[in-house]
Amino acid sequence: MESHITRNPSAAQEFQPDALTRLVLNLDLTFHWIAGSDSFWFKRQTRTGDEFVLFDAATGEQTLLREPIETCTEARVSDRVLSPDRRYAVLCRQHNLWLRDMVTRAERPLTEDGVPDFGYGDVDPSYDREVVSRRRKGQPNPLRGVIWSPDGRFIGALRQDLRAVPERLFVTEYVPPDDTYTHPHP
Numbered sequence: 001m002e003s004h005i006t007r008n009p010s011a012a013q014e015f016q017p018d019a020l021t022r023l024v025l026n027l028d029l030t031f032h033w034i035a036g037s038d039s040f041w042f043k044r045q046t047r048t049g050d051e052f053v054l055f056d057a058a059t060g061e062q063t064l065l066r067e068p069i070e071t072c073t074e075a076r077v078s079d080r081v082l083s084p085d086r087r088y089a090v091l092c093r094q095h096n097l098w099l100r101d102m103v104t105r106a107e108r109p110l111t112e113d114g115v116p117d118f119g120y121g122d123v124d125p126s127y128d129r130e131v132v133s134r135r136r137k138g139q140p141n142p143l144r145g146v147i148w149s150p151d152g153r154f155i156g157a158l159r160q161d162l163r164a165v166p167e168r169l170f171v172t173e174y175v176p177p178d179d180t181y182t183h184p185h186p
Helices: 013-016 017-024 131-137
Strands: 039-046 049-056 061-065 081-082 088-093 098-099 107-109 147-148 155-156
Touching: 098 147
Parallel strands: none
Antiparallel strands: 039 049, 049 061, 081 088, 088 098, 098 107, 147 155
């Protein structure tokens, strides 16, 4: 009797984080401000390939580019994003963005429409590979998708609508956070 072994991936493999993230476009957008201007560029994935987009923050106009533009990068400190002069910070509280004056410590809300699974800084959990490590170290989750213009006049913020995405288990911890494991006594 001849054995036939199929080499098709199992149904469970289709739901592994890497397999799912390959199906979703633009999970990790990085915005690059152009020094001395009100514009930034970013790479956008499409079904037919990558596009480079120039965005004018003052007018909202978008232009397709032939190639990326070399620019400066954003200043980031864990759960907040600092302005270029480090005077202000944007942070997320209850799915909304807040502005903190780093000198006076005064804060004010920037948005009021953030909701669970459609908040500012929310990212598909299958994309975040470091969540368990950060929690074990007592570190906050980084604020993602928020960037300042080089002159500090504008803030760009990304929202990802995850309300229709079903919850799936992506990471299971078997070791307690303090790395201790109690063996049962015979």
